[in-house]
Amino acid sequence: MNALSPQIKATTLALLVLAGILAAYSSPEIPAPSNYVTAYPAGADTLWQPPKVEDLPKNAEGGLILYGRELVAHTANYLGPKGSVKQNTNGMNCQNCHLEAGTKIMGNNYAAVFSTYPKYRTRSGSVESVVKRISDCFERSLNGVAPDSSSREMQAMIAYMKWLGHDVPKGVTPKGTGLEKLAFLDRAADPEKGRLIYQAKCQVCHGANGEGLPAPDGMAYVYPPLWGEHSYNDGAGLFRIASFAGYVKNNMPLGATYQNPQLTDEEAWDLAAFVNSRPHPHREQSGDWMDNSQKPIDAPYGPYADGFSEQQHKFGPFQPIAEARKK
Template structure:
C-alpha cells in the first residue's frame, strides 16, 4: 500500500510573521509619503481660504532672513517715517521727508485699514496710469509722489535701501491678494457730495467739537515726547502735507474723514455725515500749508485734473475758489458736456 506524504502546512506563527511584515511595509510606505501629501494639501487649502482683510500682518513674528529684515525695515519706515527719513533724524543724507509726518498718519494701521488708503493689494495694481503724470507709472514713482507731496520732501533713490524696503513691505501686505490687486476697502469710500459750497463756519464748529481733542484747536497735532513724529499729526501749517497732496483736495479729504475720523470709527460705523465730513475737509484745507515745488507741471493734460484740485491752471474757466470750496457739480457737468469726461472728485 502506498502512502501519500502529507503536504507541509504553514504554521500559525509563519502566517503571523508574513502578515506582520506586510503591515510594516504599509506603514513605511505611508510615513514616507504622508508629509509631502499633507503639506501640499494644507498649502492649497490655506491659500484658497485666506481672506486678505483678516490675514495676519504683524511683522513682529517674522524671522531674520534677509528678505524678512527688509520687510521689517519697510514697516519701520512706514510707521516711524520721521525717525528714519524726517528732518530731525540726525542724518542729513537720509532726510528725504520735509516734515515730521509718517506714512501711517494717512494709511492707517500700517496700511491695513480698509478705506484709509489701504495698501493691501496695491502693489498688484502697478504699473498703472495716473492722470497727475499722464503716463503709466511704477510703484516706486507712486511712493516718491507721496514723499514729495504728503511728506513735503524729496524723492527716494529708486534703487536705494529705503525704496527697496518700502516695496518689500507692500509686496508682503499683498501676498494674499488676487492678481489684479482688487480688494474690498481699497482707496476711500465714496460720499454723496453736497450740492453747495463748503460752509466754513460750520466746518470750524465741527472741527472744534470732533477733531480738536486730538489735533488741537490750532490744528498742530500732538508731537511725540521722545522721538520725532506725532501721536496725532498737524493738519495745516509748516509741518503738514503740502498743497500738491491728494489730501489737500476737499472731496478726497472728506472721503477719508467720513470713514476714519474721529479716530476709531470705521466704514461700517461712521460718526460723521457726508455733509459734516465735507465742511470739516473744506475748513482744514483753507488753512495755510506748504506750497508744492513745480506744481504747474502737474497734470500735463489739464482735462485729467480733479475738480477739487486747489491750484490752477485748469481746463475750465471756473474760479479757484470754486475748485477749493465748491459747489463741484457745475464743474463736473462742464467736463461731461465739453469733453465727455465723467469726474467724481
Template sequence: MIDITFSRQLIIIGLLFLMAFSCIDCNNVANDYKAIKPATASNWQAPDTNSLVSTPGADLIRYGKELIINTAKYLGPKGTVVFISNGMNCGNCHLDGGTRINGNCFAMVAATYPKFRNRSGKSESIQFRINDCLERSLNGKKLDTSSKEMAAMVAYLKWLGKDVPKNIVIKGMGVPIVPLLSRAASVEKGGHVFKLRCSSCHGANGLGLLKPDSSGYIYPPLWGSHSYNVKAGIFRLSSSAGFVKYNMPYNAKPQAPSLTDEEAWDVAAFINTQERTFKTFPDDWPMLSSKPIDYPFGPFSDSFSEQQHKYGPFTSIKNPKNNKVALDK
C-alpha cells in the same frame, strides 16, 4: 438647372456653417472678456506678520513696515537715517501700516504697479509713487531709489499684496467718496466742527501733538509747514472729507461714522483753508481734461473758478468723462 440649384444649396449650407461658427467664436470672445473683467472682493485681510519667520527677506519687510509706521524716526527732521521729511509718517494717511480698509490701504499696490496715473501722465513705479508721497504728503524730498529704506518699503508693499491677483478689485483701497453736497462746503461751519470734534487731539491751533523727544508726532499737524502741502492728494476736498468721515477719530468704524456728510465736507474745507506750504509740480496733469473736478488749481478745461473747484458745489461741474469726482489722487 439641377446643378445650379444644388450649388446654391451648398452655398447656403456653407454660409449657415460659417454663421454658426462665427457665433461660437463671438461667444468665446465674450466669455473670455467676462473672465478677465475685474472681480470684486471685500474680504481681504492683511497677511500675518508671524508668517515672516519663514519668508525670504523677512528683516527687510519688517523694516519697511517700521518705516511706513514711524517714518519720522528715520527720515524726519531728527531722522536717524536721513533728514528728508517734515515729521509726519506715511502711516498718518495709510492707516494701520497701510492695512486698514477705507484708510488708504496698500493691498493692491503690488498687483497694480507699474500704473498709469493721470496726475503725472505716465506709468509710475512703486518707487516713483513713494517719492511722490514723500514730496507732497510729507512735504519733503525724494528718497534715494537705491537705498535700503526704499528697498524695504517696496518689499513691505509687495508682501502685503502677495496674495492679491492682478484681475481682482478689492473694495475700500482708497477712501470712500462722501456724497456730494448741493452747496459749497462751508469753512465757517467746518471751523465749528473742528473745534468740537478734532481739536482735542490735533490741538486748537491744528499743529498736532509732538512726541516728548520731538522725533515725530503722536497726533499729526493738519496744517502748517509740518503738514502736507497743497499738492498732496488729501488737499483735494473729496479725499479729505472721505478720510475724516470714515476714519476719524482714529478708532472710528466706517459702518458708524461720527460725522455727517455735511460735517465731513465742511471740516475738510476748514482744514484745507489753513496756511500750509505751497509747492509747485509744473508737470502735473498734462491733460487738463483729466483733472478731478475738486482739484483746486487752474488752468481748467472748463469755465468754473478755482473757488468752485476747491469748495464746490461740485454737482454743477461736469467732468467730461464721467460727471463725478475722479479718484486719481
C-alpha cells in the same frame, strides 16, 4: 480733555487703534459701502485682510519686510527732521495718511499697490512705478525729499507693500481699499461750518491751530499737524477736499471706522473745506495735469479746461461741473 498729558493721549490712541483693528477683522463679511466700486472677479465678496506679521519668513527677506513696516509706521524716527538715517521729511509718518501701517480697511491701505502698479496716472500723464508713487508721498504728503530708489529704505518699503498685497490678483482692487468717494453736496462745502466741527471733535488731538501733538522725544507726532509748515503741502492728495472728506468720514475722529463713522457726509465735506482752507506749504505744480481736461473736479488750482472758477473747483458745488463735463 484738553488737559490730558501726552502720555495718556498716546495710551488712549493705542487702545482705540487696537479696538478698531479687532472690530474690523472680526467681521470679514461686512459689506463695503454701497457706492464703493470693487474690481474683484464675479462672486468674490470677501473683505481684504492683511497678512499676519508673525507669518513672515525668519530670513533676510522677512527682515527687510519688517524694516519696511517700521519705516511706514515710524517714518520720522528714521527719515524725519531728527531721523537716524537721513533728514528727508516734515516729521509726519506714512501711517498718518495710510493708517495702521497701511492695513486699515478704508484707511488708505496698501492692499492694491502691487496689483495695480505700474499704472497710468493723469496727474503726471505717464505710467508710474511703485517707486514713483512712494516718492510722490515723500515729496507731497511728507513735504520732503524721496529716498534714493536704490536705498535700503526704499527697497524695504517696496518689499513691505508687495508682501501686504501678495495674495491679490494682478489688476484687482480688493474691497476695503482706498478712500470712499462721498456723494457731492448740493452746495459748496463751508469752511466756517467745518471750523465748528474741528473745534468740537478734532482740536483736542490736533491742536487749536492744527499744529498736532509732538511726541515727548520730539522725533515725531502723537497726532499729526493738519496745517502749517509741518503738514502736507498743497500738492498732496489730501489737499483735494473730496479725498480728505472720504478719508475723515471713515476714520476720524479717533476711533471711527467705516462701519461706525462719527461724522455725517456733510460734516466730512465741511471739515475738509476748513482744514484745506488753512495755510499749507506750497509745492511747484506746473508739471501736474499738463492735459487740463484730465484734471479732477476738485483740483484746487487752475488752469482748468472749463469755465468754472478756482473757488468752485476747490469747495464746490461740484455737481454743476460734473454735469458740464458729461456734455
